[in-house]
Amino acid sequence: MRENLHRFFRAARGAGVKLSPAESIDAMRAVSKVGFTDRTILRDTFLLTLAKTQDEKKALGDCFDLFFDQPEPQSPPKDGKADEQDPSGSNAASDSPGDSSGGDEQAEGLGQLAQMLLAQDRSQISAAIANAASAASLSDIRYFTQRGIFSGRILDQMGIQRLRDDLGNLAATNPAVAERLTNALDGLRGTVRDTVSQALTLYGREEAENLRNEILRNAPLSRIEPRQVEQMRHLIRQIARRLRERYSKPRKRQRRGHLDVRRTIRRNAAWGGVPFLTAWKRRHRDKPKIVALCDVSGSVARVSDFFLLLIHSLHEVVDDVRSFAFSGHLIEVSDILESKSPEEAMAEIMSKVGFGSSDYGNSFDDFEHGWMSAITPQTTVIVLGDARSNDLDPRADILRRIAERSKRLVWLNPEGRMAWGWGDSEMPRYSTFCTVVRQCATAKQLERAVSDIVASYQ
Amino acid sequence: MAENRPSASIEAVESGLAAQGYIASRQIATAVYLAQQIEKPILVEGPAGVGKTELAKAIAAWRGMKMIRLQCYEGLDEAKALYEWKYAKQLLYTQILKDKLGEVLGGAPTLEAALNQLHDFGDVFFSKEFVEPRPLLQALEQPAGCVLLIDEIDKSDAEFESLLLEILSDFQVTIPELGTVVAVAPPTVILTSNSERDLGDALKRRCLHLHIGFPEQRLEERIVESRVPGISQTLRKQMVSFIHEVRTLDLKKLPSVSETIDWARVLVLLQAPELGHEVVKDTLNVLLKYEADIEAASPQVSTFIAKATRQNVFG
Numbered sequence: 073m074r075e076n077l078h079r080f081f082r083a084a085r086g087a088g089v090k091l092s093p094a095e096s097i098d099a100m101r102a103v104s105k106v107g108f109t110d111r112t113i114l115r116d117t118f119l120l121t122l123a124k125t126q127d128e129k130k131a132l133g134d135c136f137d138l139f140f141d142q143p144e145p146q147s148p149p150k151d152g153k154a155d156e157q158d159p160s161g162s163n164a165a166s167d168s169p170g171d172s173s174g175g176d177e178q179a180e181g182l183g184q185l186a187q188m189l190l191a192q193d194r195s196q197i198s199a200a201i202a203n204a205a206s207a208a209s210l211s212d213i214r215y216f217t218q219r220g221i222f223s224g225r226i227l228d229q230m231g232i233q234r235l236r237d238d239l240g241n242l243a244a245t246n247p248a249v250a251e252r253l254t255n256a257l258d259g260l261r262g263t264v265r266d267t268v269s270q271a272l273t274l275y276g277r278e279e280a281e282n283l284r285n286e287i288l289r290n291a292p293l294s295r296i297e298p299r300q301v302e303q304m305r306h307l308i309r310q311i312a313r314r315l316r317e318r319y320s321k322p323r324k325r326q327r328r329g330h331l332d333v334r335r336t337i338r339r340n341a342a343w344g345g346v347p348f349l350t351a352w353k354r355r356h357r358d359k360p361k362i363v364a365l366c367d368v369s370g371s372v373a374r375v376s377d378f379f380l381l382l383i384h385s386l387h388e389v390v391d392d393v394r395s396f397a398f399s400g401h402l403i404e405v406s407d408i409l410e411s412k413s414p415e416e417a418m419a420e421i422m423s424k425v426g427f428g429s430s431d432y433g434n435s436f437d438d439f440e441h442g443w444m445s446a447i448t449p450q451t452t453v454i455v456l457g458d459a460r461s462n463d464l465d466p467r468a469d470i471l472r473r474i475a476e477r478s479k480r481l482v483w484l485n486p487e488g489r490m491a492w493g494w495g496d497s498e499m500p501r502y503s504t505f506c507t508v509v510r511q512c513a514t515a516k517q518l519e520r521a522v523s524d525i526v527a528s529y530q
Numbered sequence: 531m532a533e534n535r536p537s538a539s540i541e542a543v544e545s546g547l548a549a550q551g552y553i554a555s556r557q558i559a560t561a562v563y564l565a566q567q568i569e570k571p572i573l574v575e576g577p578a579g580v581g582k583t584e585l586a587k588a589i590a591a592w593r594g595m596k597m598i599r600l601q602c603y604e605g606l607d608e609a610k611a612l613y614e615w616k617y618a619k620q621l622l623y624t625q626i627l628k629d630k631l632g633e634v635l636g637g638a639p640t641l642e643a644a645l646n647q648l649h650d651f652g653d654v655f656f657s658k659e660f661v662e663p664r665p666l667l668q669a670l671e672q673p674a675g676c677v678l679l680i681d682e683i684d685k686s687d688a689e690f691e692s693l694l695l696e697i698l699s700d701f702q703v704t705i706p707e708l709g710t711v712v713a714v715a716p717p718t719v720i721l722t723s724n725s726e727r728d729l730g731d732a733l734k735r736r737c738l739h740l741h742i743g744f745p746e747q748r749l750e751e752r753i754v755e756s757r758v759p760g761i762s763q764t765l766r767k768q769m770v771s772f773i774h775e776v777r778t779l780d781l782k783k784l785p786s787v788s789e790t791i792d793w794a795r796v797l798v799l800l801q802a803p804e805l806g807h808e809v810v811k812d813t814l815n816v817l818l819k820y821e822a823d824i825e826a827a828s829p830q831v832s833t834f835i836a837k838a839t840r841q842n843v844f845g
Contacts, residue, residue, distance in 0.1 A: 092735060094735060095735060098568065098570065101568045102564050102567070102568055105564065105567040105568065106540075106560075106563075106564070112556070113540065113556075113560055116556065116557045116560040116561075117560060117564060119557070119739075120557070120560065120561050120564060120738045120739060120740060121564070121738060121739075123739060124731070124734040124735070124739050125739075126575075126741055129739075129741060317728075
């Protein structure tokens with residue numbers, strides 16, 4: 073049972089519950105007090121000792137149900153097969169392994185696995201599968217691509233090689249039995265496959281998810297397939313949450329500064345320098361202010377979509393965000409983003425200004441006339457776009473004025489550096505006025521960029 | 531045979547708490563039982579008013595132990611939670627000692643000897659005598675054990691959490707001048723949190739994690755039954771199912787068990803035989819604490835009452 077517990081802990085980790093060794097020791101202590109007999113109490117015990125959040129409790133509960141229901145469901149399919157084969161094979165069964173006196177010349181020559189399959193002993197077979205599975209360390213399975221490998225290993229463990237030899241021999245001597253055995257082997261393969269799949273859902277969930285997220289994180293945002301968009305949104309929200317956690321804490325902690333010795337002494341001069349009143353140094357910190365200008369023209373629309381989503385999920389760290397979207401001309405979209413669900417907001421923004429051919433000069437002009445006052449010396453201005461202005465006047469002079477008014481001007485370009493300056497790209501001209509210029513084509517780069525911006529206010 | 535006992539004792543916990551008027555779900559009872567068995571604190575999370583604090587009170591009453599309560603807030607520190615030096619007393623003693631200084635040092639032939647004697651007195655000032663124990667230290671010093679309730683831990687600062695770690699894992703505190711104070715009898719520790727702030731992993735790891743949500747209908751009826759004995763069965767069923775309907779709405783603050791009990795008391799006071807549109811409208815403010823919530827719920831009242839009555843007839 074101890075072995076079983078360890079496997080359960082591994083499964084729990086697979087389900088995304090973070091388990092430290094100390095916690096598993098606690099759980100084992102607790103289990104030793106409540107025992108294994110009462111399933112519901114056991115379940116409660118695990119939930120109490122292992123899971124530390126509501127989400128974890130849910131994941132762990134599901135994992136528990138899956139894990140402790142595991143051994144049973146393998147049998148039914150086998151059952152069906154056994155039944156339908158019974159009439160044809162009943163006489164063969166009577167003279168195969170069971171009675172050693174009658175037809176043992178047949179059973180004698182066969183390997184253990186063949187005998188087991190012919191005997192149709194379900195409990196024996198599932199025990200053998202379980203043994204082979206633990207010998208093949210099935211609980212190490214992490215990715216769905218490993219399914220074939222593990223199935224193969226388990227079958228090897230069970231002695232499929234010998235079975236193949238047996239089959240080869242039987243095909244010549246006793247075709248009827250050979251056919252029965254082939255059918256049984258197919259059944260066995262199916263069962264093993266099921267076992268492996270189940271192990272994968274138990275142990276591999278988190279890894280698989282991590283892998284998928286990792287791939288997604290590095291995938292170019294502009295070329296995401298429609299079915300991945302929802303996952304991407306989810307990932308972006310995760311990123312925003314992480315940034316929030318990282319940057320909302322220290323702001324609070326740093327409220328108290330060091331003792332300001334000079335001011336303390338000066339203030340207490342009247343008492344002969346005995347420090348009755350203390351003075352504290354306070355580090356001055358700017359409140360983050362962000363103005364984001366997003367190109368939503370066809371070529372970069374998807375990237376800016378995710379970018380706006382990220383900016384707005386970050387509201388809890390950055391109170392003061394104003395977002396603007398443009399392709400041919402520029403509008404403010406802060407209200408739309410805040411009041412609507414992400415999908416609706418994006419759709420509305422796109423219908424208003426999206427998909428046109430971009431005109432940076434005109435859009436900057438719109439911004440200068442309408443909202444230049446939104447920029448203060450504390451503002452970080454972020455421009456997201458490919459700087460392809462269709463050979464129209466780039467109005468780099470406005471960008472210069474924006475740069476002069478603001479704390480920093482960051483340009484995030486979804487195109488690779490190689491492409492900057494080629495064709496109608498005005499990037500070299502713009503970049504002279506930018507504090508930071510970055511390529512930003514994947515979720516990972518996006519996270520980095522935003523993280524740096526927020527960090528600069530800490 | 532050994533495996534039969536635990537579930538029996540979990541039931542014992544359940545009935546013990548029930549005798550104090552606290553109707554515990556099976557999970558709560560299991561947590562209390564385990565906390566006792568493996569000597570671990572319980573961290574109780576959940577919305578306000580579902581009986582987190584009540585649980586501690588009920589445990590104390592059931593086991594006949596003293597309950598020591600530490601209410602957490604932003605800025606709570608060692609001096610208020612753990613111990614403080616009695617400065618005034620120390621000062622007073624120094625004054626007295628000043629007069630006696632001559633006598634004390636009189637016998638010392640050399641300066642060194644005098645200094646050594648003074649050192650001995652110095653240690654006296656930082657002894658148990660001058661320590662003012664605050665809730666946490668008090669809890670450790672209870673000879674018969676106690677229930678220590680650390681209420682709303684999420685309201686305190688992150689630094690305070692680290693202060694608690696020693697107590698939670700080993701039931702001891704280290705006072706630099708005195709050394710380590712170990713609990714006479716390990717207290718039963720209940721921490722509550724409304725999840726306003728995420729607690730540190732170190733703290734969570736030291737505790738059993740219990741989440742108390744809104745109770746199921748059956749359980750809530752039993753809670754009302756035990757808390758408001760005068761209420762008729764019909765009314766009880768109706769009001770609880772009504773509240774369960776209200777909880778499906780998207781409100782700022784969902785009514786929790788304490789509101790249920792308050793409402794039950796009000797209804798009994800008004801001698802309402804069963805839920806009616808008028809009564810509900812008039813008393814909705816007991817259940818909902820925001821004007822906006824009341825406005826949101828008002829249009830639904832009739833349907834909810836109808837549902838509650840129907841359910842009462844069939845089940």
